[in-house]
Amino acid sequence: xxxxxxxxxxxxxxxxxxxxxxxxxxxxxxxxxxxxxxxxxxxxxxxxxxxxxxxxxxxxxxxxxxxxxxxxxxxxxxxxxxxxxxxxxxxxxxxxxxxxxxxxxxxxxxxxxxxxxxxxxxxxxxxxxxxxxxxxxxxxxxxxxxxxxxxxxxxxxxxxxxxxxxxxxxxxxxxxxxxxxxxxxxxxxxxxxxxxxxxxxxxxxxxxxxxxxxxxxxxxxx
Amino acid sequence: xxxxxxxxxxxxxxxxxxxxxxxxxxxxxxxxxxxxxxxxxxxxxxxxxxxxxxxxxxxxxxxxxxxxxxxxxxxxxxxxxxxxxxxxxxxxxxxxxxxxxxxxxxxxxxxxxxxxxxxxxxxxxxxxxxxxxxxxxxxxxxxxxxxxxxxxxxxxxxxxxxxxxxxxxxxxxxxxxxxxxxxxxxxxxxxxxxxxxxxxxxxxxxxxxxxxxxxxxxxxxxxxxxxxxxxxxxxxxxxxxxxxxxxxxxxxxxxxxxxxxxxxxxxxxxxxxxxxxxxxxxxxxxxxxxxxxxxxxxxxxxxx
Numbered sequence: 001x002x003x004x005x006x007x008x009x010x011x012x013x014x015x016x017x018x019x020x021x022x023x024x025x026x027x028x029x030x031x032x033x034x035x036x037x038x039x040x041x042x043x044x045x046x047x048x049x050x051x052x053x054x055x056x057x058x059x060x061x062x063x064x065x066x067x068x069x070x071x072x073x074x075x076x077x078x079x080x081x082x083x084x085x086x087x088x089x090x091x092x093x094x095x096x097x098x099x100x101x102x103x104x105x106x107x108x109x110x111x112x113x114x115x116x117x118x119x120x121x122x123x124x125x126x127x128x129x130x131x132x133x134x135x136x137x138x139x140x141x142x143x144x145x146x147x148x149x150x151x152x153x154x155x156x157x158x159x160x161x162x163x164x165x166x167x168x169x170x171x172x173x174x175x176x177x178x179x180x181x182x183x184x185x186x187x188x189x190x191x192x193x194x195x196x197x198x199x200x201x202x203x204x205x206x207x208x209x210x211x212x213x214x215x216x217x218x219x220x221x222x
Numbered sequence: 223x224x225x226x227x228x229x230x231x232x233x234x235x236x237x238x239x240x241x242x243x244x245x246x247x248x249x250x251x252x253x254x255x256x257x258x259x260x261x262x263x264x265x266x267x268x269x270x271x272x273x274x275x276x277x278x279x280x281x282x283x284x285x286x287x288x289x290x291x292x293x294x295x296x297x298x299x300x301x302x303x304x305x306x307x308x309x310x311x312x313x314x315x316x317x318x319x320x321x322x323x324x325x326x327x328x329x330x331x332x333x334x335x336x337x338x339x340x341x342x343x344x345x346x347x348x349x350x351x352x353x354x355x356x357x358x359x360x361x362x363x364x365x366x367x368x369x370x371x372x373x374x375x376x377x378x379x380x381x382x383x384x385x386x387x388x389x390x391x392x393x394x395x396x397x398x399x400x401x402x403x404x405x406x407x408x409x410x411x412x413x414x415x416x417x418x419x420x421x422x423x424x425x426x427x428x429x430x431x432x433x434x435x436x437x438x439x440x441x442x443x444x445x446x447x448x449x450x451x452x453x454x455x456x457x458x459x460x461x462x463x464x465x466x467x468x469x470x471x472x473x474x475x476x477x478x479x480x481x482x483x484x485x486x487x488x489x490x491x492x493x494x495x496x497x498x499x500x501x502x503x504x505x506x507x508x509x510x511x512x513x514x515x516x517x518x519x520x521x522x523x524x525x526x
Contacts (some may be wrong), residue, residue, distance in 0.1 A: 005228070051525050072438070079436035089431050105437040108225050150435070 001027045001158055001189040007057035011045050017043040019213040025191055030184040033193040035210035041193040045162050049081055050074045079107055082151030088143045090135045097131040100149045114160035119142055121149040141172040143194045161192040237448035251417045255457025259504055260464040262403035269395045287348040287369055290376045296348055301374050312351045319346040407507055414450045414511030422519045434525045443505050446516050454508020458501035
């Protein structure tokens, strides 16, 4: 699903954010990406969604080399990846339903199909009753679940999450992680960047550890 | 293809809804656009009218050829026949010196005084009416020059020189209207460009998120382009109303003016084609302004 080969990323004027990173994530596999702040977790996720391009090395997503992907192809890459953010990145002037519908509308699905899939996604995260509500009226955990519903609504084969439990208490965090595990059980590949080590140990999935831009553990699939 | 059409229709109504949701801002820019379109249109219509009135005077114009004393009746009639053959002349009438004197005697009341003169002081003359199709100032001037060169002609006069001056003024006015239209058109583009620029910055988050979840540039651009188009077209519609209002204020005065000159002209309210032209021009300018703003600012917003 994801393959990194000898990837380096240097920001202009900054140090090296990633150094010689290589790993694979198989289709349907779930894995955690950990490391201290500034270790390069976010940079690695940005390379996968083509927000950044690698300075050196190759990145493959679903068999496609995206190291030098053309700008006009980027939207189509991103439609195959569901992304969940620590700050949810919801639109606060739209209802829960409209937020979850956004990627489907963007992809040009017809009205009936959008309605059906949004309902299904909200049902999976347990928020079907809140579809008419605006995000401000929701708790942090519920907002994150809206974010997850939006990420999975387009049925992407790959989910990325950047610190999805960063602002949540342990009980809610576990709930969110279990949700990811559920999607993984139906065949979705999941990569979660997190520094919630205690929780990660308990869940027992493969761990990749970044340290100052270098992948020091878990680089190859188990 | 059908999905794209439906998408366009959705975006059309969505943008219209956005205008409705921010009524003051939208109304302001629509009003400014309307005024910018009204000014040159009204100016243009008034000039059109002036041009038509002066044109109708032109057709009534006459050229008078005063013949030299050596030309007798027979030669004058021959000359009249010759001139009648020329292109651009509708009719020629000969007034002999004697007839002119008789006419003058009747009209002036100087009959007794004229009897005291032992010879007729008036020249014989030819009255020519130019063909109305060929009565442009330049053509009239050319005719006069040619007549002046004839041996039989003492002086050739066209008594409507001021009509020509009016023509020249109308031409200057039309040029000014054109310049004003161009400048105000640029103004409309800038106004809409700025409105759209603000809209883009207000919806920065939405644009960024849309890009993150796979929206193409075309998808993101579309609502802004529609918004510019709609504001411009609405401005054009409002301009239409303003033009109508100004014209109905002007109409009674213009009718009276036309009445003085028996021109039978009334201030023409525009036809259906022109009616549609204002919103179309407004829409095109709006679309162009939005396109400029979108091209300039949308690229700056990238997820990072």
